[in-house]
Amino acid sequence: MLSNQKKIQHLYSRAGFMLSPAEISAMAQMDIKEVVNKLFNDSHTSTDLQSAKTALRQDMKDMTEEEKKEFRKEQGKRVKALNIEWMNQMVSTKAVLREKMTLFWHGHFASRSIFAMLDMNLNNAMRQNALGKFSDMLTEVSKSPAMLLFLNNQQNRKKSPNENFAREVMELFTMGRGNYTEDDIKNAARAFTGWRFNLKGEFEYKEDQHDDGDKTFLGKTGNFNGDDILKMILEQPETANYITRKIYKYFVNETIDEDTCKMLADKFREDYDINRLMYIIFSSDWFYDEKNVGTHIKSPVELMVNLQRTISLQLADPMAPLYVQKILGQVLFFPPNVAGWPGCKDWIDSSSLMFRVSLPGFLFNNVTMEAKPKESPEDAEHKMMAADEQMPESEAPRKVGKLSVTADWDTYINAFSNIKNENLYDAISEYLIQTPSPQFKEDTLSKYVIKDTRESFIKTLTVALMSVPEYQMC
Amino acid sequence: MENFSRRDFLLRSGLASASLLMPRFLKAFQPANSNILPASNETLVVIQMSGGNDGLNTVIPYRNDDYYRLRPSLAIKQSDALSLNGELGFNPVMKAMKGLYDNGSMSIINNVGYPNPDRSHFRSMDIWQTASAADKYLQTGWIGRYLDNECAGCEGYSAIEADDTLSFAMKGLNRKGMAISDPKRLYQDSQRKILRDISADYMVAKHENNTLDYLYKTQAQTISSADYIYQKFNNYRSTTDYPQTEFGKNLKTISELIISGIDTRVYYVSIGSFDTHVGQKGRQEKLLQELSDGLGSFVKDLQQNNRFKDVLVMTFSEFGRRVKQNGSNGTDHGTANNMFLLGGSLSKPGIFNEAANLADLDEGDLKYHIDFRSIYATVLKRWLDANDAAVLGSQFDYVNVV
Numbered sequence: 001m002l003s004n005q006k007k008i009q010h011l012y013s014r015a016g017f018m019l020s021p022a023e024i025s026a027m028a029q030m031d032i033k034e035v036v037n038k039l040f041n042d043s044h045t046s047t048d049l050q051s052a053k054t055a056l057r058q059d060m061k062d063m064t065e066e067e068k069k070e071f072r073k074e075q076g077k078r079v080k081a082l083n084i085e086w087m088n089q090m091v092s093t094k095a096v097l098r099e100k101m102t103l104f105w106h107g108h109f110a111s112r113s114i115f116a117m118l119d120m121n122l123n124n125a126m127r128q129n130a131l132g133k134f135s136d137m138l139t140e141v142s143k144s145p146a147m148l149l150f151l152n153n154q155q156n157r158k159k160s161p162n163e164n165f166a167r168e169v170m171e172l173f174t175m176g177r178g179n180y181t182e183d184d185i186k187n188a189a190r191a192f193t194g195w196r197f198n199l200k201g202e203f204e205y206k207e208d209q210h211d212d213g214d215k216t217f218l219g220k221t222g223n224f225n226g227d228d229i230l231k232m233i234l235e236q237p238e239t240a241n242y243i244t245r246k247i248y249k250y251f252v253n254e255t256i257d258e259d260t261c262k263m264l265a266d267k268f269r270e271d272y273d274i275n276r277l278m279y280i281i282f283s284s285d286w287f288y289d290e291k292n293v294g295t296h297i298k299s300p301v302e303l304m305v306n307l308q309r310t311i312s313l314q315l316a317d318p319m320a321p322l323y324v325q326k327i328l329g330q331v332l333f334f335p336p337n338v339a340g341w342p343g344c345k346d347w348i349d350s351s352s353l354m355f356r357v358s359l360p361g362f363l364f365n366n367v368t369m370e371a372k373p374k375e376s377p378e379d380a381e382h383k384m385m386a387a388d389e390q391m392p393e394s395e396a397p398r399k400v401g402k403l404s405v406t407a408d409w410d411t412y413i414n415a416f417s418n419i420k421n422e423n424l425y426d427a428i429s430e431y432l433i434q435t436p437s438p439q440f441k442e443d444t445l446s447k448y449v450i451k452d453t454r455e456s457f458i459k460t461l462t463v464a465l466m467s468v469p470e471y472q473m474c
Numbered sequence: 475m476e477n478f479s480r481r482d483f484l485l486r487s488g489l490a491s492a493s494l495l496m497p498r499f500l501k502a503f504q505p506a507n508s509n510i511l512p513a514s515n516e517t518l519v520v521i522q523m524s525g526g527n528d529g530l531n532t533v534i535p536y537r538n539d540d541y542y543r544l545r546p547s548l549a550i551k552q553s554d555a556l557s558l559n560g561e562l563g564f565n566p567v568m569k570a571m572k573g574l575y576d577n578g579s580m581s582i583i584n585n586v587g588y589p590n591p592d593r594s595h596f597r598s599m600d601i602w603q604t605a606s607a608a609d610k611y612l613q614t615g616w617i618g619r620y621l622d623n624e625c626a627g628c629e630g631y632s633a634i635e636a637d638d639t640l641s642f643a644m645k646g647l648n649r650k651g652m653a654i655s656d657p658k659r660l661y662q663d664s665q666r667k668i669l670r671d672i673s674a675d676y677m678v679a680k681h682e683n684n685t686l687d688y689l690y691k692t693q694a695q696t697i698s699s700a701d702y703i704y705q706k707f708n709n710y711r712s713t714t715d716y717p718q719t720e721f722g723k724n725l726k727t728i729s730e731l732i733i734s735g736i737d738t739r740v741y742y743v744s745i746g747s748f749d750t751h752v753g754q755k756g757r758q759e760k761l762l763q764e765l766s767d768g769l770g771s772f773v774k775d776l777q778q779n780n781r782f783k784d785v786l787v788m789t790f791s792e793f794g795r796r797v798k799q800n801g802s803n804g805t806d807h808g809t810a811n812n813m814f815l816l817g818g819s820l821s822k823p824g825i826f827n828e829a830a831n832l833a834d835l836d837e838g839d840l841k842y843h844i845d846f847r848s849i850y851a852t853v854l855k856r857w858l859d860a861n862d863a864a865v866l867g868s869q870f871d872y873v874n875v876v
Contacts, residue, residue, distance in 0.1 A: 065800065065802030066752075069751070295683060296685075297685060336642065338611065345685065348692055349644075349652070349692065350630050350640075350696035350699070354663055357669065357693070370638075371639070372638045377596070377749050380746060380747030435683060436683075437680065439675060439681075439690060440676070444672060444674075445672075464668065469686060469690055469693060473689070
């Protein structure tokens, strides 16, 4: 049986982000059911990202190469600003469940575009629908300019259909492979013809490009349009199964409990209510079973946000989280492909693990990290332009990181003020380490702890605990 | 940090390097059977030319009228091209590679690509790195799958990328290569005492959590690999001059690792960015010269140590570029491209197949004749002695290059 504190930590680290020690103390007297209700209540509101709120674009066709270059550079900056705005929102919001769900959907409905406003609009749509009906979410995403552009539906015309959008909607967003035929894809693609967007970044249905002939899809024949196809996809039990399994793996356990998953999928299919599904999961006793605790490898974004939430950090360089994302392989708005980040063990290789276990020590001691991130094509272009414009080297994107921070240790230390000295080790490791049976020994860690004062003890023990592999998990 | 100095902190929190040599417990991490790899010294070096290199201004079809017609200001003059066979010639900056071509150390494969080519950098790079079809998404890289399939029980250093972060190509489901840009720095990082002490604890702990086990094993393997590489690495210091660029430095590291006798089968290194939409000539030629001079030094270094016969270098880029130049003396994203193989044991050095037909284009782009996965299959089967069909997920025809 988990202690009440461990349950709260499990809930928040999975359904949201790690709580600060002070926040946990404040909840100490609450029953886990009350905590679950608080988690959901805090996420009623949805706060849109703002930083890329400008008109979409002039038609790029009318631009000279120089103008295009300048335009791409400007958009690149805005996507970075959007990334940082979202990171900051994850660190500071009360609506942690909504932000975590948005992060989940961001990986599920993965897309990239060079237009910052389209990225932002899709992200906001996912946040607004993050706890709504999956059917609404699917429609919103499918009609979002970012996704229509990314999956080539702008090129999907009556006379020359492009199947990319139809294929990925089924393969990655809803049913999963093996539940439809190549003919289903062809016919669905015809149904989606005419779904486009305009230069203001709004969805548009172009009737003259829509194929209004009969289509045969999943065994039915009719003059279907895109909405009909989505509706038929949602009627398939595979869709509820596929989404439920993905949610279970992300929020509960990479190893699926088939009976539980089937029960959840059957419920989900009744109304596609995401809020209800998540509430069932987080209020179930099995969610707090020991086998589900401490088994999830924190994604790079989770790692960074949790660190910032644990000990409030002021970053000297506001773009520093971007450097960490690049080194560790999860740059928001830049998923590796339409399948999203594979996650789990894929986060960990020898260099990423070395960086992860060193990060807290480097962070709290203002040591320069020597690792350089790989260069993306966007970065490369930016760098070439910087060279052209004789920009200082420091503005070039491929640089080592100096993660200069000011940590609010006082608040952190105060949160442990009513713990006796002899219980401090247990209290801090209970807070920072979520895996049920840590593999390291207290004696070993103690060698790295400075016991001169209570304050130095708490600080050095905290950094030491953050340097063990267990801290990478929650 | 008011109550103790930063130095104290670094020392006590284990962030500082301890000058210990390999502790005895680490021996326990050495797999019982560390020689599962076929007993052979054959080594593959993959060079990724990031950004989409313009193959037509790399290997120039200097007798082709269409080439000069479609590239009025960007074409390389016939008199400047370094002639290879009376029809094709290298870009004039590639003198070192011309030398390698002339002495039979190089194969040029034209028109390599895949069906339904994607012109997006990241998607096409994804396709080349995972070796997937254009409409499939794989979650592992092709070299990673080689490690998964052929290398049960082998060490992290079986595949090394000269970089600080690991490419998708190097990530398998259960095994991954290592990213190392500086073996000395890796060694120093791995010397953090807390890392080693915690790993020692793990050896005697109960192992109940699979994922946590994976983390500890990765950490232990990093430490033991760092020690192994660092010890071996001291065997050889190159005296050959390499270009003073990041790519040159990385090639030097790779040759030092090879000549030191590190048991690594695949190396991976990138050069870029070749994304030359604007003002192509200067940028591309700077990079091509870096590539050519770097490879010239690399081969010389290996030859002096009698190791070139064991090495196969393979270059690729995520796509070639549009045949017709654009309005700003550059080229836009295209499709098929050439690949180079270099080595001391090539079965068919020279120009492997016919040059691209510029009169038969697909919407302005080159048509591919050889699927890149056929090249991968050939290299896996004939050079690395691997089960290529298992690694690539299906059987591709071999091409007689190795």
